[in-house]
Amino acid sequence: MSSKNPVRRAPRYVAEVDEGGLGAVDAVRVSERKSNLWLDAWRDLRSRWLFWVTSVLILFIIFVALFPGVFTNEPPNDNCQLSVSNAGPSPGHPLGFTKLGCDIFSRIVHGTGTSLSVGIIVTVMVAVMGIVLGAFAGYFGGWLDSFLMRIGDIFFAIPYILAAVVIMSMFLHDRNIWVISLAIGFFSWPATARILRSEVLRVKQLDYVMASEAIGLTKLRTMFTHVMPNSLAPVIVISTVGLAGAIVAEATLSFLGVGLPNNLFMSWGNDISAAQTSLRTAPQTLIYPSIALSLTVLAFILLGELVRDALDPRTRASR
Amino acid sequence: MSALPLLEVKDLEVAFKTADGIVSAVRGVSFDVYPGETLAIVGESGSGKSTTAHAIIDLLPGSGTVTGGQVLFGGRDLTKLRSTEMEDIRGRLIGLVPQDPMQSLNPVWSIGFQVEEAIRANGVATGKREVRKQALKVLKEAGLEDADRRLKQFPHQFSGGMRQRVLISIGLSAHPQLLIADEPTSALDVTVQRRILDHLESLTESSGTAVIFITHDLGLAAERAENLVVMHRGKIVESGPALDILQDPQHPYTQRLVAAAPSLASKRIQAAVKADKPLETAEVGGEGAGFDLATVAERTAASAGESTPVIEFREATKVFKIRTGGLTSVAFTAVDHASFQVAKGSTLALVGESGSGKSTAAKMLLGLESITSGSILVNGQDVSTMNRRDLLALRRQMQPVFQDPYGSLDPLHNIGNTIAEPLRVHHAGDVASRKARVLEVLDQVALPQSVLTRYPSELSGGQRQRVAIARALALKPEIVVLDEAVSALDVLVQAQVLNLLAELQAELSLTYLFITHDLAVVRVIADYVCVMEKGRIVEQSTVDEVFANPREDYTRELLDAIPGAHIRLGT
Numbered sequence: 001m002s003s004k005n006p007v008r009r010a011p012r013y014v015a016e017v018d019e020g021g022l023g024a025v026d027a028v029r030v031s032e033r034k035s036n037l038w039l040d041a042w043r044d045l046r047s048r049w050l051f052w053v054t055s056v057l058i059l060f061i062i063f064v065a066l067f068p069g070v071f072t073n074e075p076p077n078d079n080c081q082l083s084v085s086n087a088g089p090s091p092g093h094p095l096g097f098t099k100l101g102c103d104i105f106s107r108i109v110h111g112t113g114t115s116l117s118v119g120i121i122v123t124v125m126v127a128v129m130g131i132v133l134g135a136f137a138g139y140f141g142g143w144l145d146s147f148l149m150r151i152g153d154i155f156f157a158i159p160y161i162l163a164a165v166v167i168m169s170m171f172l173h174d175r176n177i178w179v180i181s182l183a184i185g186f187f188s189w190p191a192t193a194r195i196l197r198s199e200v201l202r203v204k205q206l207d208y209v210m211a212s213e214a215i216g217l218t219k220l221r222t223m224f225t226h227v228m229p230n231s232l233a234p235v236i237v238i239s240t241v242g243l244a245g246a247i248v249a250e251a252t253l254s255f256l257g258v259g260l261p262n263n264l265f266m267s268w269g270n271d272i273s274a275a276q277t278s279l280r281t282a283p284q285t286l287i288y289p290s291i292a293l294s295l296t297v298l299a300f301i302l303l304g305e306l307v308r309d310a311l312d313p314r315t316r317a318s319r
Numbered sequence: 320m321s322a323l324p325l326l327e328v329k330d331l332e333v334a335f336k337t338a339d340g341i342v343s344a345v346r347g348v349s350f351d352v353y354p355g356e357t358l359a360i361v362g363e364s365g366s367g368k369s370t371t372a373h374a375i376i377d378l379l380p381g382s383g384t385v386t387g388g389q390v391l392f393g394g395r396d397l398t399k400l401r402s403t404e405m406e407d408i409r410g411r412l413i414g415l416v417p418q419d420p421m422q423s424l425n426p427v428w429s430i431g432f433q434v435e436e437a438i439r440a441n442g443v444a445t446g447k448r449e450v451r452k453q454a455l456k457v458l459k460e461a462g463l464e465d466a467d468r469r470l471k472q473f474p475h476q477f478s479g480g481m482r483q484r485v486l487i488s489i490g491l492s493a494h495p496q497l498l499i500a501d502e503p504t505s506a507l508d509v510t511v512q513r514r515i516l517d518h519l520e521s522l523t524e525s526s527g528t529a530v531i532f533i534t535h536d537l538g539l540a541a542e543r544a545e546n547l548v549v550m551h552r553g554k555i556v557e558s559g560p561a562l563d564i565l566q567d568p569q570h571p572y573t574q575r576l577v578a579a580a581p582s583l584a585s586k587r588i589q590a591a592v593k594a595d596k597p598l599e600t601a602e603v604g605g606e607g608a609g610f611d612l613a614t615v616a617e618r619t620a621a622s623a624g625e626s627t628p629v630i631e632f633r634e635a636t637k638v639f640k641i642r643t644g645g646l647t648s649v650a651f652t653a654v655d656h657a658s659f660q661v662a663k664g665s666t667l668a669l670v671g672e673s674g675s676g677k678s679t680a681a682k683m684l685l686g687l688e689s690i691t692s693g694s695i696l697v698n699g700q701d702v703s704t705m706n707r708r709d710l711l712a713l714r715r716q717m718q719p720v721f722q723d724p725y726g727s728l729d730p731l732h733n734i735g736n737t738i739a740e741p742l743r744v745h746h747a748g749d750v751a752s753r754k755a756r757v758l759e760v761l762d763q764v765a766l767p768q769s770v771l772t773r774y775p776s777e778l779s780g781g782q783r784q785r786v787a788i789a790r791a792l793a794l795k796p797e798i799v800v801l802d803e804a805v806s807a808l809d810v811l812v813q814a815q816v817l818n819l820l821a822e823l824q825a826e827l828s829l830t831y832l833f834i835t836h837d838l839a840v841v842r843v844i845a846d847y848v849c850v851m852e853k854g855r856i857v858e859q860s861t862v863d864e865v866f867a868n869p870r871e872d873y874t875r876e877l878l879d880a881i882p883g884a885h886i887r888l889g890t
Binding site: 009010011012013014015017018025026028034035036037038039206207208210211212213214215216217221225226229230 | 351358545546552554555556557558559560563564569570571575682685686687711714715718719721722723726727728729730731732733740741744745766767769770772773774775776777778779781782787790811812814815
């Protein structure tokens with residue numbers, strides 16, 4: 001006991017026992033709803049109207065891409081007549097005509113598939129490369145980490161639009177969706193790999209990873225069953241935003257004239273590029289494909305932001 | 320003793336706004352603190368003890384608000400003050416020593432700057448030289464050696480104990496009338512804790528500062544405070560003179576707490592295995608339960624020592640190469656020629672402070688760290704020379720339970736899958752028999768079947784630790800390595816898990832390697848103890864022997880540092 005100066009003897013107080021007693025020590029309460037990271041994120045998303053707006057918009061875009069015939073019977077390329085060059089709307093042609101006399105509405109509808117395919121192919125490619133390389137680098141460390149990350153640094157140092165322009169110029173005659181996707185995606189995986197690697201570095205310190213190795217799982221199996229799933233959240237967020245970025249990149253390359261060939265593929269970027277010359281006389285040729293591009297990009301960026309908020313408990317707490 | 324209380328808390332109510340509505344955290348708490356007196360608030364995590372303290376100085380986190388009652392400090396109601404008036408009181412009249420010394424100092428400013436900042440803010444001294452002089456003075460008073468040089472250093476160059484000394488000097492820099500110490504030493508080693516608290520006590524005593532001491536440790540509270548407030552679910556369940564409460568607890572909750580607190584006076588848990596007594600009744604509290612089972616069965620040293628050792632360390636050594644930048648590295652010996660044996664069905668405790676090498680020793684045994692020299696034998700087989708297949712087979716017999724209940728379970732796997740994982744990995748049985756085994760071990764650790772489809776985030780720390788034990792038991796191992804497995808748990812839950820471990824040991828004749836920094840826990844769970852210091856085993860013997868006649872100074876220091884060791888607890 002401390003030997004402090006005159007000690008006051010505090011009055012003794014004993015509370016009455018609560019009704020229902022103390023209960024068992026550390027009783028299990030499982031009446032509440034189930035909860036883990038993904039379930040909680042889904043609940044958070046579900047309760048927000050903006051999530052439903054963007055979801056409906058994205059589903060609509062996907063539907064347009066899959067079934068363009070539902071929206072227009074007008075062929076985008078084959079029925080162009082110079083007589084209606086840059087003409088305004090007319091019955092059956094709600095948005096008017098391009099300089100070459102093609103139906104703008106039909107071109108936008110048919111261009112959706114191109115934009116979306118490029119976006120999805122690039123995103124999947126970047127995510128797979130980034131996840132695999134980032135996970136191996138982070139989990140196994142050592143020389144493998146140094147090697148993979150230095151390669152990443154080299155790729156990082158090259159501006160990917162510049163690299164894509166060079167690659168597209170190499171494939172002058174056989175450009176298609178796969179080539180342009182490869183050109184965009186091949187130089188953007190290092191960002192994903194870095195993010196995944198840092199997340200893996202965090203997760204691999206946790207006891208459950210050590211526990212899983214002590215149970216007898218191999219390092220590889222531990223990585224796939226425990227480390228990777230727990231490191232994926234930030235990659236999902238940047239992939240959603242990255243999808244929008246890939247769509248913009250395709251439009252940019254097409255705008256620069258090194259994108260998809262004008263006569264074979266409908267591409268919003270191509271149309272925006274072609275519209276430059278008649279911007280003042282026929283602004284509709286520029287405005288409508290631009291709106292389609294902006295709406296699509298906005299939808300994916302918004303979804304990415306919402307997913308990030310839902311997955312990151314810190315931003316959730318501050319709301 | 321002055322007639323007027325320094326601080327009067329009257330019917331204090333605090334509530335937090337959450338997504339699920341308003342949750343009240345403190346419900347009608349009243350107590351007085353007189354000048355120069357030390358009052359301890361004791362309770363489990365979530366009992367509202369820290370919230371009460373933070374409400375006094377208006378530093379409630381997030382959405383917390385005082386919804387009722389008064390906090391009278393020298394006659395002024397602190398809950399009614401404007402924030403500028405409150406700033407004037409904080410630091411100058413009421414000091415705070417925060418909980419976590421590792422996170423409570425700003426890493427980008429030097430120690431000197433942070434102490435001087437506190438001094439300047441409270442107007443203790445003005446002028447550069449005066450402030451500097453005062454900063455040196457308070458740091459020296461707080462027991463920081465070589466304060467002149469230390470002033471220019473940064474927090475990362477300080478150990479936990481030194482940081483806590485800095486925080487104490489900041490808290491006391493303005494000579495406040497009241498100091499609130501919120502679990503000031505719970506993150507520190509016991510010996511450091513003792514030195515710091517001794518020092519804090521002599522400081523506040525000489526200056527007549529009143530102290531509100533918040534802790535989860537009853538022994539610590541009894542040793543450091545004259546008066547005690549025991550909180551449970553936001554309410555005071557019992558208050559009064561510390562010794563009276565400990566020796567004659569009246570409220571059932573306090574009785575439970577006192578019974579669960581391990582102390583030197585406790586005995587080894589003698590688990591009686593009875594078929595008719597399900598595990599969930601391994602309830603702490605009340606007479607005859609918990610650690611005070613008076614029956615001292617002679618299931619100790621003599622009988623167990625004769626059987627062949629299940630685990631044997633032979634001069635096992637681990638040297639880490641620490642990179643010092645560039646291509647150079649320094650050798651650091653984490654475990655230095657450690658030799659000991661563990662007999663079947665017994666518990667050996669490895670005890671030491673942080674950095675003593677005890678966890679590294681456990682990881683070497685589990686095959687998670689390589690062995691630099693020497694050998695480790697499990698059932699006569701050398702772990703270090705094993706090939707992959709043998710190692711996998713060995714892992715069936717040897718399972719770990721780790722410290723952090725929040726980190727040891729994969730948050731994305733539900734409990735059923737988590738427990739079944741070792742069975743799947745080792746291809747034990749078919750799907751149906753695995754399911755049956757999972758249910759069986761779940762029953763052994765006294766968890767209901769309803770948790771099978773639940774995720775770790777839905778369970779409390781103690782329950783997660785029970786899941787981790789269930790996972791370890793799934794393969795019917797002989798050896799369980801418990802690395803600080805109960806250190807992060809509240810005392811009642813800790814007692815419950817310890818009881819569970821003892822019962823499982825008796826029932827399944829398990830061998831435990833128990834790693835801990837807490838000698839009081841060793842007393843109740845272990846048969847043998849090895850005391851580690853700086854990688855070396857300095858003393859090893861039976862628990863009774865070490866506690867009765869410690870041979871090494873270091874062991875004695877550890878024993879002395881157990882808070883409340885010499886206070887006899889009543890039940």
